[in-house]
Amino acid sequence: MAAQGFDVIVIGAGPGGYVCAIRAAQLGLKTCVVEREHLGGICLNWGCIPTKAMLRTSEIFHLMHRAKEFGLKADGIGYDLDAVVKRSRGIAKQLNQGVGHLLKKNKVTVVMGAASVPEPGKVTVVTDKGEETLTAPSIVLATGARARELPGLEADGDRVWTYKHALTPPMMPKTLLVIGSGAIGIEFASFYSALGAETTVVEVMDRILPVEDAEISAFARKSFEKQGLKIMPKASVRKLDRARDGVTAHVETGGETKAIKVDVVISAVGIVGNTEGLGLEKLGVKVEKTHVVTDDHCRTGVKGLYAIGDVAGAPWLAHKASHEGVMVAEIIAGRNDVHPVKVESIAGCTYCQPQVASVGYSEAKAKELGYEVKVGRFPFIGNGKALALGEPEGMVKTVFDAKTGELLGAHMIGAEVTELIQGYVVGRQLETTEADLMATVFPHPTLSEMMHESVLDAWGRAIHY
Structure with a gap:
């Protein structure tokens, strides 16, 4: 069978790979994405999305037990585990199909199978119909990662x-x-x-x-x-x-x-990068602790070969992978205004009860890096919206450079902080200072007012606490 030729081949259709493929296609590049299992990768199918669906169930279940606090009555509260799982899997399936639609809409060729890179510019895919050869001057590794298993503690799916x-x-x-x-x-x-x-x-x-x-x-x-x-x-x-x-x-x-x-x-x-079976050793790609080593533009050192997302190392976050995917597509397309992803400006979110979210440096890390810091804090219990929601437990903490007013980091725990954190992410991206944030008018009554008060507190100006 004659080799199919493309401008870009992306190996892996997770949140890094499918986004990279779509952006490359938008930029006029003939693009192919190879996926061995699920469009959307771990994130959509077995990670970010289905876990959030299940956590939403537990959040509502938790609130149902608090009905009396809100003047409500609820008797015989229970759950159906099969139904909980069914809802979670249904949402994952819906998004999986959505990714397929987006790739088709953007005219990205999808090849289902296991890929390897026998030489620069060439990809071999083992499909259910046999072996297929694809060629492209640019190849992007977006193969993701899997759960780390410790000796003697391996999973069996039973206990x-x-x-x-x-x-x-x-x-x-x-x-x-x-x-x-x-x-x-x-x-x-x-x-x-x-x-x-x-x-x-x-x-x-x-x-x-x-x-x-x-x-x-x-x-x-x-x-x-x-x-x-x-x-x-x-x-x-x-x-x-x-x-x-x-x-x-x-x-x-x-x-x-x-x-x-x-x-x-x-x-x-923890997790282990999916680097096996790709032929990376033969290509001379450097792999450390199961992750592909790249520069800040995701280049591997092998001409035309890039690596993005989890396979390229921490932080292991879907939004980091997607952003890298866009960046690499634009580099391949010849854009010269592409800036590398700053790891310290990527937010981390944990959807437990209460939620946790952060961006930038912790107070200890900022001090370790030599900054003289000013730190502000504001508790949820001092916020009207938090009390109205019945969520008085939490805090917002901000860390600034005392000399320049640069926002070095923000750390939050409490209701909906995974949504609130983006305000500080935008602030860091725009290189904001404490003066900018203090001068910003925050709507009332909202949880976001705590973000303002935390900034004010760092300079001893908090109003409501």
């Missing part, structure tokens, strides 16, 4: 789960152990705890949500423990004894080992 099993649970555990307190671990802990599972979270670091500002981590821990979660920092699971009726986890903490018996263990100990 030990990864995120995939946790999204389609065979049963509702009464007792649960979550290994890892990053975004994935905490979100599943939050979901299952809200539905009634007695939940323990084990974290090897000295605090949960270790990438967040220490003050936010401490606030989160206190809030989770109030809800009934058991948190075990500075602890590690050494062994799992699996039985038909559950799992016994041997957890080492404080120099001693405790045996904890639970129905189910969820392993959320």
Whole structure:
């Protein structure tokens, strides 16, 4: 079969790959995307979207139990786990089909199969019909990542789960152990705890949500423990004894080992880049700790070969992948006004209860980098809208350069902070200062007013607290 020729071939149709392909097509490039499993990748099918659908269910369930607070009556509150999962999977399917429509609309050729790059400018795809050869001067690796599995703690789908099993649970555990307190671990802990599972979270670091500002981590821990979660920092699971009726986890903490018996263990100990089978070693592509090494424009060092998203390393966020996809498409198209993605200006969001969101440097990191800082804080309990919503628990924290007024970082915990954080993201992108933010009029009554007050507080000017 004669090789099909393109201007760009994108390997992987997740939030990095499909966005890259669409932008390349918009710029007039003949584009092909190769996907071995699902259009939309992990994010749409097994990550961001279906988890948020399930977390919305647990949020509503939590609110139903608080009906009396709002002057409402609700009796016989319960849930149907199969229906919860069905809704989540339906939303994932809808978005998967939407990606297919967008690719078709933009005239992107889709080839389903497993790709490898035998030489620069050439892609071999093994499809269900055989082997196909594609050529293009520019190839973009957007192959994503998968759950890391530790020796002896491997998932079996029965009593030990990864995120995939946790999204389609065979049963509702009464007792649960979550290994890892990053975004994935905490979100599943939050979901299952809200539905009634007695939940323990084990974290090897000295605090949960270790990438967040220490003050936010401490606030989160206190809030989770109030809800009934058991948190075990500075602890590690050494062994799992699996039985038909559950799992016994041997957890080492404080120099001693405790045996904890639970129905189910969820392993959320990080991710591994999907670099195998692509032929990267032969091409001379540098891979470190399972991730492709690139420069700040996502170039691999091999002519015409780029890597974006999770396979190219942290932060492992869909929105980072999408932005890199657009950037690379524009570089390939010859645009000379393309700016690299600034990692410290990418927001991180965790959709637990309460939500956590941040952008930029933590207070400790800013000090470590040599900044003299001014820090502002404002609590949810001082905000009228938060009280009206029945969400008085939370805080907004802002970190500024004391000398220039530059916004160095913002850290939030509480209701809807994953939506609020974008205000600070825009501020950082526009290189705003405290003077700009202070002069901005925030609407009342809104949760966003706390963002204003936190800035004011950094200069000792907070009005409502």
